[in-house]
Amino acid sequence: MAADFYHAEDEVGVRVDDPSEAAIRTLLNGLDDTENTFVILQADEDGSSWCASVALEDKGGYEVALRDPSCREHVVVTETSTEKIARDLILWIARRDFRGRAGHHTVLRPDVAGLARLAGLNPAAAAPLLPWDQAQEVAGIRLPADYRAFVDLFGPGELRGELGVVTPRPLPGRPVGVGALSRMVNALINDTGAAFSQMREDSPDLCPYPVHPEPGGLLYWAGNDNGDHCFWLTEGNDPDRWPVVVWLRGEFPDGWHHYDMGMARFLLLALSGEDSTLDDLGVAASTAPVWVPSEAIPELRDTAAARTRAHHSRPVTADRRASDAPPWG
Numbered sequence: 001m002a003a004d005f006y007h008a009e010d011e012v013g014v015r016v017d018d019p020s021e022a023a024i025r026t027l028l029n030g031l032d033d034t035e036n037t038f039v040i041l042q043a044d045e046d047g048s049s050w051c052a053s054v055a056l057e058d059k060g061g062y063e064v065a066l067r068d069p070s071c072r073e074h075v076v077v078t079e080t081s082t083e084k085i086a087r088d089l090i091l092w093i094a095r096r097d098f099r100g101r102a103g104h105h106t107v108l109r110p111d112v113a114g115l116a117r118l119a120g121l122n123p124a125a126a127a128p129l130l131p132w133d134q135a136q137e138v139a140g141i142r143l144p145a146d147y148r149a150f151v152d153l154f155g156p157g158e159l160r161g162e163l164g165v166v167t168p169r170p171l172p173g174r175p176v177g178v179g180a181l182s183r184m185v186n187a188l189i190n191d192t193g194a195a196f197s198q199m200r201e202d203s204p205d206l207c208p209y210p211v212h213p214e215p216g217g218l219l220y221w222a223g224n225d226n227g228d229h230c231f232w233l234t235e236g237n238d239p240d241r242w243p244v245v246v247w248l249r250g251e252f253p254d255g256w257h258h259y260d261m262g263m264a265r266f267l268l269l270a271l272s273g274e275d276s277t278l279d280d281l282g283v284a285a286s287t288a289p290v291w292v293p294s295e296a297i298p299e300l301r302d303t304a305a306a307r308t309r310a311h312h313s314r315p316v317t318a319d320r321r322a323s324d325a326p327p328w329g
Helices: 021-029 082-094 110-119 132-139 145-154 179-202 263-272 276-281 294-312
Strands: 006-010 015-017 038-043 051-056 062-068 073-079 157-159 163-165 218-223 229-233 244-247 256-259 291-293
Touching: 006 021, 015 021, 021 038, 021 082, 051 082, 062 082, 073 082, 082 110, 082 263, 110 145, 110 263, 132 179, 145 163, 145 263, 157 263, 157 294, 179 218, 229 263, 244 276, 263 276, 291 294
Parallel strands: none
Antiparallel strands: 006 015, 006 038, 038 051, 051 062, 062 073, 157 163, 157 291, 163 218, 218 229, 229 244, 244 256
């Protein structure tokens, strides 16, 4: 039986499908310097060529090799801690391309699992927020699998208290039902969608993409208080292949950036700080928790405001840094 996403196998043939961080660590701790010297991890998908290997070195420690020809990545490092290796492998695998995997899966997607690892959430806690199949039929649109898995585990909230992810919400006093997704999509069309449609109508150069419900149009899924927007470009019939398009308000009128990846991989990229273009989103530099549930956001805002007031109320002293001074004085 094939794995849902990927598998790990050691030299003596012990195979684990879709291994957890703990399962990877167990395989590594079982290596020896005679008959079982390495573990290989690779995708269970035709056409996917990424792989990772961990080999026991003669003088102790482990050689970790990471290879993904799709992005010309080939890294070899030496580590000593199987705990660190297992954690880093989970996060590296999370950023591989798992879009387009058909069918219902029995385990959490690796990209969403990677986000859960960073946020300290238990993947076993994931539960459907709403009956997705029925809700998508009522709404007349299918949404990407990583988004649905993300919403089921994380719920409503903000990444680092900065980037809010749009989620279906219930009517007051009622549970989330079949109609919640339809209400969400319609609200996006009539609010954010209408604003960008008007931008495109006024000047196509300012919005070079069609806007949903136009075929292949932009559909909003996240944003921040600075007015930066994250969209899916709803091209084609497979929502798991929709790329992410970002509009950064601070770069107006040239704020459009295209990322050929799904939502979860994009969030991992934004958190990593590896792409300076995404610094405007604020998530890489923020010291807030990786995920702030919606009910905790007011407290986070109050704490940040209190810190700001305390900072600006400090007396000016000789040892106060020059960078603390306002730019006009």
